[in-house]
Amino acid sequence: MLALYYFPGNASLFPHMMLREIGAAFELRLVDRDQNVQKSPEYLKLNPNGRIPVLVDDDLVLFETAAIGLHLVDKFPEAGLAPAVGTKERAQFYKWMVHLTNTPQAEYRAWFYPYEHADDEAAVPSVKRAAERRLNHMFDVISEQLGDKTWLLGEQFSAADLFLTMLIRWGRGMPRPPGTIPNLHALAERVLARPAVQKTFEIEGIKAPFI
Template sequence: MHTLYYTPGTASLVVHWLLIELDVPHELRLVDFDSKAQKQADYLALNPNGVVPTLVIDGQPLFEAAALVLHLADQHPKGGLAPALDDPQRGLYCQWLLNLANTLQSPARLWWYPQDIGTDVEAIKTGARGRIEAALERLDAQLGAHGPYLLGERISAVDFYLVMLMRWTRTMPRPATDWPHLAALAKRLKARPSFATLYEREGLTEWA
């Protein structure tokens, strides 16, 4: 059994989405940020970083969204969302997964939580915005030249991860959907039945 500790709309969203997409039996445990449940001792025993997601698989807690994306897609190969280890596209798949974690998720988190690293909130957000927009420019160019997915004609778990991160930019001065190839990717993935189920279960309405 899989148990996902989640908060709607956060980095846990992509893990929840893949659990639905891959038809993996699971249960959900809400982590209430308003009461700072993620900083309580019982949760820190599962995830010492005090963030979501945490995915407990047969009693073993695992964390880090990118790692969970990688693990779930590999553990459920019938879903076809990860190239096998001997597949020529495996290297590209890993490359884009880690690229997204480092060049897009990291500054996007700073945009939403600038107070985590300093008091000059506007300066932090300005710096984060520059990094986010530069990353989006590169990703849009990649999709334009080699798309429609990050692995070309082949959809993979990394595309789900990218669309989740695109959602995080929805209130920025220039959201990810301002880039045409990124907008087309989001439209395709948001049309999947799993996305509607995800939104219903997490109680989300914006960016639908």
């Protein structure tokens, strides 16, 4: 039995969208961040980092957002959320999954929680501005790589497009939201039009504006 530990709009949004795209039976288990449940002893047994999400797949307990996504594309290859193993297209898929998790997803930590990156409170605004500059550059690079393609992998929709859309959504409060970049906006809108994604947002209670 699959179970996803989640909080609305968090990094769990990505595997939640995936599970609904796949059509697999799964259980959603809310981790109430408002009550700091992700730091509870019970949750730390699942993820010692105290972060969301966690996927439980029978006796497998898995944390790290990208790892959960890669596990799901392997477990449900018939869903077509990644190209076939061993192909050049699969290598490109790996590239995007690693890039998205290591680059913009990681950088958002400094944008949302700049106080974690400064010993001096007076330095916090500077940390946030620097993170903003780096994120702007990262999304510009992604936009250049995407070009006029429909999806990150060209004509094939993949889990990487779900991942990117979540990251675009996270930046909606930035001075220059990544969703204002025309081709990123268009990709996100195509993702948001998918019935499985719409159902995910409905279940999580996420309201417009989505990006």
